[in-house]
Amino acid sequence: MTPILMVLICLGLSLGPRTRVQAGILPKPTLWAEPDRVITQGSPVTLRCKGNLEALGYHLYRERKSASWITSIRPELVRKGQFPIPSITWEDAGRYRCLYYSHSWWSEHSDPLELVVTGAYRKPTLSALPSPVVASGGNVTLQCDSQVPFDGFVLCKEGEDEHPQCLNSQPRTRGSSRAVFSVGPVSPSRRWSYRCYGYDSSFPYVWSLPSDLLELLVPAETLSPSQNQTDSKTGQHPQDYTVENLIRMGVAGLVLVVLGILLFEAQHSQRSPQDAAGR
Template structure:
């Protein structure tokens, strides 16, 4: 028993001795590495102030700021009382300020700490600004692909892409010659909501990687297709005379507080979405410049994320050419259930015709001629007719080369639908019944005579 107790005591003493030795080593070792950062940030415009902070220990007596490739400290500061950090202020940065910085501190017991991790301090504005563009365009559907191209005058260097408010470090890409220009291509695939925002790019030469150019103009990357599409309507309608007032209205699901209106520009990709808080877009007194196909989007707050686009709405501007004529075959008064043909005829060359009904929310009917030789006319067949087809009709002519510019409206044509013609057969039926009765009477007489004649004989 005594031997076992002695062994246990010896083991405990050895453990205590080992722990005490380790503790002494920790106490006598190097102080913990400090942390370093810059305010307002590590990317500073030339001529602006910046403050570099170094955070170490409450026991620190002095802090040193080091710059890479400089053997001696560039700054020395004494911390304020009861503070574990100090600051190094630079009133106006220049190209010579840019570079990698470290800091370290000293305590009376342990001496100097390790140097902090490096802080890259970038100075911008040393060279002319590059240009930043998005391909195929800055408005891209969620799940799609887009590339951001930074074109710079700096050669044999690096392009840097920054997102405004982004927590990540700048993306870097080596400049290469594309289509005769020094460019860097930053692919964004596939696009999601986190990619929406404002981007800028910079260029820097290989020999001075922390001295950057001026920033490019901002590029706003908009992500669509995240919410349900709204609906777009026109008041008083999508077909208006030049000079009339027109308002487009974008209606979306509850809670949407930002709306954007776009007009298709052919094969040119959409370049921007300018949001507003009102769903109404007054276009004022319209003219030929307002023609085209429109869509709208809905979004929330001030984000760069939007709904899917609404269905397209064609805005047709009338009054550009001489009016056509409108007639009805066989006539403007037609029985219910029958068909009628409304013929629109133009005296000038036209290959497209439009038929509209006054007060109808539906877009005008459209017919395009296959044979563009004279006469220039189109036949709109309507039927079988019901009371819903009654109303006032007008037609317009246009050219396929300018599909949204229409002629003046034709004179109105009033289409009337009457009940089916039911002929009164009362008199005819009475006559038929009279004739039948006479025939029966004659037959009866003949039969009666034939009955009595044998008896006489």
């Protein structure tokens, strides 16, 4: 290997890490909302941004349209990546990202956080078709209806996870305030509770009040007639145990009767010689 080639290789190894730092490519932070990203109008919420251990400060912004409330956050909270909203309004809804800096270099942008504000419109109605009683392993159609002409609906599953799982849907026909969702297969081992919301597609992060809670009823599986008649492990009828117990009790009673008779005869035979001697 020639001396010139050796020098070039060493130079490349020494410049590689430094070049990555100068490019400002730090690991992207994590952005989340506490207590949740779907929040009722007037409630408090805090957006939190978390970078690596070398993070010295944070920056939060809203996509497409700036958010004036961010500039009023105290600097000591910004340095910690905390961005509280004491009382959220519809104007605060939107799609947010954050990033942090360390030693004059900025990180990548975080994944987007969609902050949703509910309560802008009247609540829709959620129903199960044909019935909220669903057989285990079956599917059911949930229908969300509203008197407000929404062009977007959201169905959220509640009860198990810390944050609801939501599905988005469009109405069946254009201009209709009705959307359907397919749910399943269901099982009795989990809870199946849902609410739905409506929204105007011009303001996709401003939702209506939630519908009343709809809970699906999934009866536990019952034994089939053949299983009721015969135990799968022993091959015996369930009634056999009762019959056997009755037989055992009858035999025990008969044994007691026989023993009583034998005892009586033994006593009687002892008295007979004594009576004869007395005479």
